Amino acid sequence: MTGCMFQSCDLGTAMFSKNSTSTLCHEPIRNKTAEFKMSNFILGSLVIIAIVSRLCFKRFFSSTRSLGSEDWTILAASTLAITSSMVQTFFLMPSGLGRDVWTLDIAHLVHFAQYFYMMEILYLLLIMLVKICLSLFYLNIFPGRGIRKLLWITVGFHVAFGLAFILKTVFQCSPLEYNWTKYDGNPATVGHCIDIHASGWANGVIGVAADIWLIALPLTQLRKLQLHWKKKVGAAIMFMTGGIVTIMSVFRLKSFTYFANTYNPTWDNWNIVLWSTVEVCAGLICCCLPTFRLILVKLCPRVFETKTSQTRSSCTASSSNAFRSTTRTHRSSTAEYDELEDGGHHVRGKWAPAQETGPHGGVDDDVEAGGRKVRIRPLQRLPREDECFELTHEAVKPTEKPVRQ
Incomplete structure (x- = not known):
């Protein structure tokens, strides 16, 4: 009817x-305006806490006291997220979001279409930055040439895919203002749009596939890390938290039933706006999760620090000038220096062929810190856990010599 x-x-x-x-x-x-306001406030608060905690830790408490490329990316995303939240709260909801279109006047409906058009573009920008941030985080963990090439290809895909759909959204109607003037009820208004419903589904499906790729890619590299199996399980769980974003993307796809094909856009598009907001916020929080463990270790080291980490700390206390040597896969013939933040220790050194560093070698700190770059000098290092045992219990010097380039 x-x-x-x-x-x-x-x-x-x-x-x-x-x-x-x-x-x-x-x-x-x-009227579901109050419900959306509450969810927007809760999600926004969680995102702000997560991002501020991450950036403050990386800037003031990490080993390098500096922000990396993924930190600047998430800072840009958080700025856009705050802008998006303000548009939703102060413009989109007062224009009719969450209410039936026949309870509004024409002016409200036109304004709703304007702000909804703006939110489409902001969503595409935000989800692109979230996926780029996750890819840059993985680049700081995995030194292998093959995986790094795949990750850079992934970054390029996210940039190209994101920009393509942003341009599609900007110019989806001709003239551009037809995105909202088609609701003004004026018979003289003319224009046309592409199949917005189909393009929305295409974006959603490709986005879910990209999420699955971002989960699978680091999991394939876990077997190459010199970690105890328990730490591998922990790292796998950390990587799989990205599955939360995928689940949110699927729920968003489900809400596309009436997208662009509805006579009640202010009511039917409420679910799309909600799940788009949840997806972006979940992605931003997932980008900050690897830093949370390091924050907890700083606050409650006895509770959250691993046994191996405590052993290394005791070795550090007994020799204040010792630094741990972290071995890496040889990346180039010029033996370039690479930087990493290993959860609090500054170390300096060159790339060297990968060696067995024990079940709790330095790589696990890299996985958890996701961090920045510092130089590593092989001649100065912190003794491994087995060497600490030899020094304290057998009073013999370690026989292993540092790796030289």
């Missing part, structure tokens, strides 16, 4: 008729 009314009559007449019918039939007035 409603669809027939909106197809047969001009928009103003259809909205007035539906409003009158609903009033005479005593249909309930639906």
Whole structure:
């Protein structure tokens, strides 16, 4: 009945008729504005806490006291996220989001279409930055030439894919203002749009596939890390937290049933706006999770520090000038220096062929810290756990010589 009314009559007449019918039939007035405000406030607060904690730790408490490329990326994303939240709270919701279109006037509907168009572009920018941030984080963990090439290809894909859909969204209607003037009820308004519904589904499906790729890619590298199996399980769980974003993306896809093909956009698009917000916020929080463990170790070292980490700390206390040597896969014939933040120890050295460093070697700190770059000098290092045992219990010097380039 409603669809027939909106197809047969001009928009103003259809909205007035539906409003009158609903009033005479005593249909309930639906309004989910308060519900969206609450969810927006909770999600926004969690994101701000997560990002501020991450950036403060990396800037003031990490080994390098500096921000990396992934930190600047997430800072840019957080700025856009705050802008998006303000548009939703102060413009989109007052324009009718979460209410039936026939309870509004034409002016409100036109404003809603304007702000919804703006939110589409902001969403695409945000989700692109989130995936780039995760890719840059993995680049700081895995030194292998093959995996780094794949990760850089992944970054390039996210940039190209994101920009392509942003441009598609900007120019999806001709003229551009037809995105919102098509709701003004003026018969003289002319224009056309591409199949927005189909392009929205395409973006969602490709986005889910990209999320699965970002989860699978680091998991394939875990077997190459010289870690105890328990630490590998912990690292796998950390990487798989990205699955939360994938789940949110699937829920967002489910809400696409009425996207761009609805006579009640202010009500039917409420789910799309909600799940898009949840997806972006979950992605931003997941980008900050690797830093949380390091923060907890700083605050409660006895509770959250691993046994191996405590052993290394005791070795450090007994020799204040000792530095741990971290071995790496040879990346180039010039033996370039690479930097990493290993959870609090500054070390300096060159790339060397990968060697067995014991079940709790330095790589696990890299996985957890996801960090920055410092130089490593092989001649100065912190003794490994087995060497600490020899020095303290057998009073013999370690026989292993540092790796030289």
